[in-house]
Amino acid sequence: MEKVGVTTRKIRLIKGLSQKQVYAGVISRSFANRFESGANDIQASKFLKILDNLAISATEFQYINNNYELSQIDQMLTKVNYLYNTHAFSSLAHWLQQHKNSTNGQVRITAGYVELLLATYDYREFPLSKNIQLLMYHLLSEKNWTVQEIRIVSMLVPVIATHKQFKVKISTITKRMEQNCIHYLTKYSDPFQINNELVNYYGVVFQNYLNSKSYTNAFAMKEKFINLGEKPLDWDARVAQQLWLAVWELYFGNFKSGKLILEKIIDFKKIFKTKFDLNIEAITKVRLQDSQKYRNSKKE
Amino acid sequence: MEKVGVTTRKIRLIKGLSQKQVYAGVISRSFANRFESGANDIQASKFLKILDNLAISATEFQYINNNYELSQIDQMLTKVNYLYNTHAFSSLAHWLQQHKNSTNGQVRITAGYVELLLATYDYREFPLSKNIQLLMYHLLSEKNWTVQEIRIVSMLVPVIATHKQFKVKISTITKRMEQNCIHYLTKYSDPFQINNELVNYYGVVFQNYLNSKSYTNAFAMKEKFINLGEKPLDWDARVAQQLWLAVWELYFGNFKSGKLILEKIIDFKKIFKTKFDLNIEAITKVRLQDSQKYRNSKKE
DNA sequence: ATGTAGACTTCGGTCGACC
DNA sequence: AGGTCGACCGAAGTCTACA
Numbered sequence: 001m002e003k004v005g006v007t008t009r010k011i012r013l014i015k016g017l018s019q020k021q022v023y024a025g026v027i028s029r030s031f032a033n034r035f036e037s038g039a040n041d042i043q044a045s046k047f048l049k050i051l052d053n054l055a056i057s058a059t060e061f062q063y064i065n066n067n068y069e070l071s072q073i074d075q076m077l078t079k080v081n082y083l084y085n086t087h088a089f090s091s092l093a094h095w096l097q098q099h100k101n102s103t104n105g106q107v108r109i110t111a112g113y114v115e116l117l118l119a120t121y122d123y124r125e126f127p128l129s130k131n132i133q134l135l136m137y138h139l140l141s142e143k144n145w146t147v148q149e150i151r152i153v154s155m156l157v158p159v160i161a162t163h164k165q166f167k168v169k170i171s172t173i174t175k176r177m178e179q180n181c182i183h184y185l186t187k188y189s190d191p192f193q194i195n196n197e198l199v200n201y202y203g204v205v206f207q208n209y210l211n212s213k214s215y216t217n218a219f220a221m222k223e224k225f226i227n228l229g230e231k232p233l234d235w236d237a238r239v240a241q242q243l244w245l246a247v248w249e250l251y252f253g254n255f256k257s258g259k260l261i262l263e264k265i266i267d268f269k270k271i272f273k274t275k276f277d278l279n280i281e282a283i284t285k286v287r288l289q290d291s292q293k294y295r296n297s298k299k300e
Numbered sequence: 301m302e303k304v305g306v307t308t309r310k311i312r313l314i315k316g317l318s319q320k321q322v323y324a325g326v327i328s329r330s331f332a333n334r335f336e337s338g339a340n341d342i343q344a345s346k347f348l349k350i351l352d353n354l355a356i357s358a359t360e361f362q363y364i365n366n367n368y369e370l371s372q373i374d375q376m377l378t379k380v381n382y383l384y385n386t387h388a389f390s391s392l393a394h395w396l397q398q399h400k401n402s403t404n405g406q407v408r409i410t411a412g413y414v415e416l417l418l419a420t421y422d423y424r425e426f427p428l429s430k431n432i433q434l435l436m437y438h439l440l441s442e443k444n445w446t447v448q449e450i451r452i453v454s455m456l457v458p459v460i461a462t463h464k465q466f467k468v469k470i471s472t473i474t475k476r477m478e479q480n481c482i483h484y485l486t487k488y489s490d491p492f493q494i495n496n497e498l499v500n501y502y503g504v505v506f507q508n509y510l511n512s513k514s515y516t517n518a519f520a521m522k523e524k525f526i527n528l529g530e531k532p533l534d535w536d537a538r539v540a541q542q543l544w545l546a547v548w549e550l551y552f553g554n555f556k557s558g559k560l561i562l563e564k565i566i567d568f569k570k571i572f573k574t575k576f577d578l579n580i581e582a583i584t585k586v587r588l589q590d591s592q593k594y595r596n597s598k599k600e
Numbered sequence: 601a602t603g604t605a606g607a608c609t610t611c612g613g614t615c616g617a618c619c
Numbered sequence: 620a621g622g623t624c625g626a627c628c629g630a631a632g633t634c635t636a637c638a
Contacts, residue, residue, distance in 0.1 A: 004344045014446055016438045018601065021405045031632050033603055040631060043612085044304045044347035048362060052371050055409060058358030060447055060492065062348060068483045070491065071352050078489035082532075105321045109355060138316045146314055147360055183368045188382035191370060192360065232382075235535030242571050261571060268568040271542050271561060318620065331613050333622055340612060343631085 003038035004047065007065040011054055012036075022053045073106045080110065084117050092118060113152070120155045128163055136160075140168060145180045147192050153177055154201045161208050170205055171217075177201055189232060196237045199228060203244050207283075210251070210290065222248050239265065243280060250291035259288065303338035304347065307365040311354055312336075322353045373406045380410065384417050392418060413452070420455045428463055436460075440468060445480045447492050453477055454501045461508050470505055471517075477501055489532060496537045499528060503544050507583075510551070510590065522548050539565060543580060550591035559588065 002010075012022050023032040026049050027042070034040045042050075051058050063070065070078065083092045092114060100111045112131040119132060136156060139149060153173065160166045160173070177198070184194040202224050209218035225245050233241065243265055249258025262284045269280060302310075312322050323332040326349050327342070334340045342350075351358050363370065370378065383392045392414060400411045412431040419432060436456060439449060453473065460466045460473070477498070484494040502524050509518035525545050533541065543565060549558025562584045569580060 004348070010444075011446065014442055014444050014449070016442070017405075020601075027631095028633050029602085030604080030634075034632090037603085041343040041345055041612095043341040043631075044344050045341050046632095047344035047347070048304070048365070051362075052373060053406065055373050055406060055448065056446060058362050062351075062358050063484075063491070064446075065348070070486055070489075073352060073355050074491070075486070075488075078486060078491070082488035105317075106353065106355060142314055142316070144310075144314050146311065146356060146364075148355065149314070184363075186370055186375070186378060188375075189370075189378035191363070191374070191378070235539055238572050239535055264568060264571065268564060271564065272538050320620080327612090328614050329621090330615075330623080334613085337622085342612070346612095 002065050002067070004042060004065065005035040005040065006038045007061065008050060008054070009036035011056055011061065011064065015054060015056075017054070022050060026050055026053070073110065076107065076110045077113075080114050080117070084121075089118065089121065116152065116155050116159075120158045128159070132159065136166060140166075140173075143176070144183075145176075147184065147194065147197075150177070150180055150184075150194060150197050154197070154204045157201075157204045157208055161212065170208065174201075174205060185231070193234070195228065195231050195233050196240075199225075199233070199237045199240045199244075202228075203240060206244055206247070210247075210287075215251070215294070218248075219252050222252070243283070247283070247287045247291075250287055251294055255291065255295070258291075262288070302365050302367070304342065304365065305335040305340065306338045307361065308350060308354070309336035311356055311361065311364060315354060315356075317354070322350060326350055326353070373410065376407065376410045377413075380414050380417070384421075389418065389421065416452065416455050416459075420458050428459070432459065436466060440466075443476070444483075445476075447484065447494065447497075450477070450480055450484075450494060450497050454497070454504045457501075457504045457508055461512065470508065474501075474505060485531070493534070495528065495531050495533055496540075499525075499533070499537045499540045499544075502528075503540060506544055506547070510547075510587075515551070515594070518548075519552050522552070543583070547583070547587045547591070550587055551594055555591065555595070558591075562588070 008022075012019070019029065019032050019036075023029070026046050027035065031040065035042055048058070051061055054061075069075070080092060080095060083089075083095065096111060096114045096118065099107050100115075102108055102111065112135060115129055115131055116135065119129070135152070136159065139145070139153065139156065142149070145153070157170065157173070160168060160170065181194050181198050184190075184192045202221060206218060206221045206225075209215070209221065222245070225241055225248070228237070228241050242261060246258040246261035246265070249255065249261070266281055266284060308322075312319070319329065319332050319336075323329070326346050327335065331340070335342055348358070351361055354361075369375070380392060380395060383389075383395065396411060396414045396418065399407050400415070402408055402411065412435060415429055415431055416435065419429070435452070436459065439445070439453065439456065442449070445453070457470065457473070460468060460470065481494050481498050484490075484492045502521060506518060506521045506525075509515070509521065522545070525541055525548070528537070528541055542561060546558040546561035546565070549555065549561070566581055566584060
């Protein structure tokens, strides 16, 4: 870990900026030199102003300051996410065993997250661990969430659905999710890629409504998916959006056109040979069958 | 702009962490209170440690600290990027006129960027402004780039190609681009979405080789696109990757299968009705014609 | 435009006590 | 577990001057 000032100079030179451009109005010229040489630390608020003047994101600064490496906790998080996304569940379980009793607070937080990942992967009943219960109550009691909480909520929907002891309506959570996501959207952009999380959340909720045969609620989800279209979405989010709209058609709209779009998505996905993805084929298979059942039941 | 400590408390409470969990080993218990109440500032290096303990990204901290708004320069950047991506060039030109002579350093940097956006949009000749020249020389003289520089390089390739006064080989820039991108890739993830920039860069270079009839160089690009496949790519990057591989097939491989993939991509894209995207249709049209010309010329 | 040095002021930061 | 107060020390930060 370099001294903050040393990294600041490094970045300033990469960007070809003068000391004046970066420090004017923040610290004095003489102190700027002592700061950059690593002799002195600096106040956090001044540091943030300097980052703005450098036109670099605070996260990138940290990354460079840490010798082009992620922080310890980010390294852990990206690793467990990688294991989860590549369906390496046994490695993930092994990781959990090794770290669940760590004395390090950050490691324990990550361990709780991994527990949740493992527990909610299949929708069947599972014992509610204390960690997960604590997480639930904390999320439900807090009105404001950070990006991390927003990312976790999707995983909690299946927990709520399978454990009736939580007397929370999914619609209440949805409202809170939407309110929190709005905080992270700006006029022209989605800097935290929060819309992807929202699409994902809607997908989980939609599936949950279908599984529990709450068809009125499921029907109403179309509007949510449509409204997403007004916002800037990347391909990941748009594909997911179209996937869920197509599933909606299977149940409540034009079955054939829904099926056609699902086939198109699967066909398109075949161009890539990748191991990273939510299981579009599996979802399609389940939903094609279940929607037909639903349609038949309505006819009778 | 809130005091740093006040925001820190806010986030700590959202996350349900105790002061001990966040400050132990960094600052004393009594000072933690003065800090959180906003009475005192704090050293930057301690602040960074605290961010780690909060398990929040520095960028998100800044965003919350700035009352859930982007910094001034980020607001400007996202706005001009939005205008560019929605092809609102007249608005962009108007923006440039209003801001090009600003005394604010950050605004001037952004103005230089906008100038480059406007200048390189069409590949025809354009007068080289002083700002763009300075940017070029600076980028070429600096070995290390930040994410911002990496994002700009793709735009500079057409400039280099049309202005023979820059005696730089594209292959030299490619090498430097690759070296810098590697810095921002970690073992399990691509936290700065740098692979998207790399795919985009390769696409620009590939097109440039084709335009200048450097077919040997263009032929060699296949390997670059293929190698990207080993890395974690999101849908945006994967679509771009497959697009360029398909164009490669048009020229040097199986014309029919290339054409088929391009048609699949366009067909798939039709599912979405969005105004945000690189112009896949236009690229396809140009390349279908040009590749046939190339193939005919080879037969003779 | 940047780097260094000394003299001086302000405030970041600890400790202990008490609520 | 927070929160607050007073006393104390060292480091952050400025100014001036000279390279």
